[in-house]
Amino acid sequence: MKQLVLRLVEAVAIVVLLATAVFLALRIVPGDAALLVLGDHASPEALAELRAKLHLNEPMVMQYGRFLHGMAFGDFGESLRKPGVTASARVFDALGPTASLAFTSVFLGALLGTLSAVLGAGPWLGRARGWIERALVAVASFPLLALAPLLTWVLAIRLRTCALPGDPDAGAPGTLFAASLLAIPLAAHVGRIGLASLSHLGRAQFLLTARAKGASTPRTWILHALPNALGPIVTVVATQLGALLGGALVLERLFERPGLGSLILEAYASRDIPVLQAAIVASGGLFVIAQMGATAVHAWVDPRARSAA
Amino acid sequence: MNRRFWNLVPMASLATGSALFALLGSTPPTELVPERAFCVPSRAHWLGCGDAGVDVLAVASHAELRGLALAGIVALIGWTIGTPLGALCAYRGGWPDRVLSRTCDLLQAFPTFLLAITTLAAVQRPSRVHVGIVFAFLAWIPFARLALTEARVLRTMLYVDAARALGASTPAIILRHFIPALSRTTAVQLGSSAAALVVSEAALAFVGFGPRDGVSLGSLIEQGVFSMLRAPHVLVLSATLLFVTNASLLIAGRALGAGRSEGFPGTF
Numbered sequence: 001m002k003q004l005v006l007r008l009v010e011a012v013a014i015v016v017l018l019a020t021a022v023f024l025a026l027r028i029v030p031g032d033a034a035l036l037v038l039g040d041h042a043s044p045e046a047l048a049e050l051r052a053k054l055h056l057n058e059p060m061v062m063q064y065g066r067f068l069h070g071m072a073f074g075d076f077g078e079s080l081r082k083p084g085v086t087a088s089a090r091v092f093d094a095l096g097p098t099a100s101l102a103f104t105s106v107f108l109g110a111l112l113g114t115l116s117a118v119l120g121a122g123p124w125l126g127r128a129r130g131w132i133e134r135a136l137v138a139v140a141s142f143p144l145l146a147l148a149p150l151l152t153w154v155l156a157i158r159l160r161t162c163a164l165p166g167d168p169d170a171g172a173p174g175t176l177f178a179a180s181l182l183a184i185p186l187a188a189h190v191g192r193i194g195l196a197s198l199s200h201l202g203r204a205q206f207l208l209t210a211r212a213k214g215a216s217t218p219r220t221w222i223l224h225a226l227p228n229a230l231g232p233i234v235t236v237v238a239t240q241l242g243a244l245l246g247g248a249l250v251l252e253r254l255f256e257r258p259g260l261g262s263l264i265l266e267a268y269a270s271r272d273i274p275v276l277q278a279a280i281v282a283s284g285g286l287f288v289i290a291q292m293g294a295t296a297v298h299a300w301v302d303p304r305a306r307s308a309a
Numbered sequence: 310m311n312r313r314f315w316n317l318v319p320m321a322s323l324a325t326g327s328a329l330f331a332l333l334g335s336t337p338p339t340e341l342v343p344e345r346a347f348c349v350p351s352r353a354h355w356l357g358c359g360d361a362g363v364d365v366l367a368v369a370s371h372a373e374l375r376g377l378a379l380a381g382i383v384a385l386i387g388w389t390i391g392t393p394l395g396a397l398c399a400y401r402g403g404w405p406d407r408v409l410s411r412t413c414d415l416l417q418a419f420p421t422f423l424l425a426i427t428t429l430a431a432v433q434r435p436s437r438v439h440v441g442i443v444f445a446f447l448a449w450i451p452f453a454r455l456a457l458t459e460a461r462v463l464r465t466m467l468y469v470d471a472a473r474a475l476g477a478s479t480p481a482i483i484l485r486h487f488i489p490a491l492s493r494t495t496a497v498q499l500g501s502s503a504a505a506l507v508v509s510e511a512a513l514a515f516v517g518f519g520p521r522d523g524v525s526l527g528s529l530i531e532q533g534v535f536s537m538l539r540a541p542h543v544l545v546l547s548a549t550l551l552f553v554t555n556a557s558l559l560i561a562g563r564a565l566g567a568g569r570s571e572g573f574p575g576t577f
Contacts (some may be wrong), residue, residue, distance in 0.1 A: 013415070094424055141559055143555050147548075152537075153544055242422070245510065264426060
């Protein structure tokens with residue numbers, strides 16, 4: 001129970017820290033936020049009006065209080081570029097595509113990574129097992145930013161097997177393709193860690209006992225060894241979530257997909273401060289929720305983690 | 310020794326190669342000649358041209374050089390702050406050790422890329438210096454973490470006790486006995502941090518937070534993506550260059566030191 005409260009406090013702390021960073025970044029840094037929004041040729045009246053609308057003419061402490069109060073109720077004000085639409089509504093619309101991309105790729109990455117770890121540690125492949133480890137190391141050191149465009153070029157243009165970047169009709173196969181690209185580095189990391197912990201477990205006595213009692217090889221590895229290796233695997237997934245968020249941004253830009261990343265970039269380019277704040281806080285929230293989910297999964301599969309977490 | 314030498318070769322040849330092309334090339338990387346946009350490789354432009362007629366070789370060599378410089382400087386700043394900090398907290402033990410350890414945990418879980426974008430949003434024209442400053446804020450974490458774990462073991466060594474018994478001050482013990490002992494492990498981290506920084510800088514430029522003149526590997530990849538039908542060589546070249554840079558920095562770090570590394574928070 002105490003652990004749970006601590007986790008919650010930490011999660012809220014991350015979101016508040018990120019929110020404070022975006023708040024301060026848009027206000028403390030030399031330069032006038034209203035001037036950033038309206039440009040250098042704005043009239044003094046328009047500037048004053050915008051300052052009043054964004055409460056920029058109030059003391060910093062009051063602005064911060066107003067900001068935190070609004071954040072608690074999900075109210076970030078009205079979008080500057082789309083009058084009449086609240087910032088939260090725009091973020092809410094963008095949340096769906098990003099969340100489906102991120103969760104599909106976590107699922108695919110964990111699945112593929114675990115599969116390659118079991119294949120690399122188990123006896124099925126014989127001497128070829130060593131190649132799995134080498135391949136995992138090679139893929140893990142291939143940056144997504146280089147890998148994703150290259151693979152897209154090969155698959156979409158050379159082999160014509162998938163949709164081109166920016167194709168609006170891509171639909172579900174497009175999401176699946178983007179999610180698989182995002183899943184590749186994750187799978188490599190999961191595979192490396194899973195392989196290391198499975199190889200370490202391979203000599204454990206309880207596996208020998210299971211074999212002696214007549215369990216088949218797949219049963220020994222999947223039912224007896226794998227649950228013990230899930231702890232490190234879940235930890236890797238949790239530590240890779242921040243990278244996944246950055247990767248999702250890159251992929252949304254690559255495929256011109258709608259989503260939180262595209263919204264952040266658009267709000268940045270048009271200096272839509274309320275939307276930018278809301279979108280960054282929402283991505284921080286998404287990240288924290290996913291991380292807590294990973295911890296919960298770990299505690300669920302491994303009773304030892306419940307007290308030690 | 311021999312193996313170490315060979316592991317440094319890719320990095321060194323990459324750096325000298327790009328420096329050579331950047332210095333000797335006659336075309337500046339920002340020169341725009343719309344008539345020759347996406348032209349094929351020729352005698353005048355060895356790797357062809359990109360968007361608005363920039364010379365791909367000139368952009369790639371300058372971008373590579375500047376990216377390496379940024380990554381090297383920021384990684385060194387991270388080393389200079391993180392290693393002594395981690396060593397000091399481990400040497401003191403007790404609450405400094407716990408506080409640093411928890412802070413590292415919290416910051417390591419932080420979505421770095423988001424933080425970078427947040428901070429860069431405040432600047433009207435983000436430049437490479439701004440990107441460097443943002444990364445420097447977080448670059449010390451893996452070093453501090455590594456130094457903390459290693460120095461917890463060093464603290465119990467007899468030679469540290471001996472130095473203290475001889476009257477050495479805390480700064481002297483950290484500088485003369487901890488840092489040299491930590492240098493091999495942290496050198497590996499220097500390599501992987503620099504590799505991650507090159508990639509992160511390119512990623513920021515790719516999504517539009519890069520230097521305005523477009524001299525960055527990320528901007529070159531972006532050009533390649535949007536012209537992959539017309540001029541695939543831009544994409545293939547820039548993506549391969551990024552991969553080679555990342556790999557050679559990792560290999561160079563391993564050659565300089567020995568042991569494990571933590572990775573930069575939020576790298577992809």
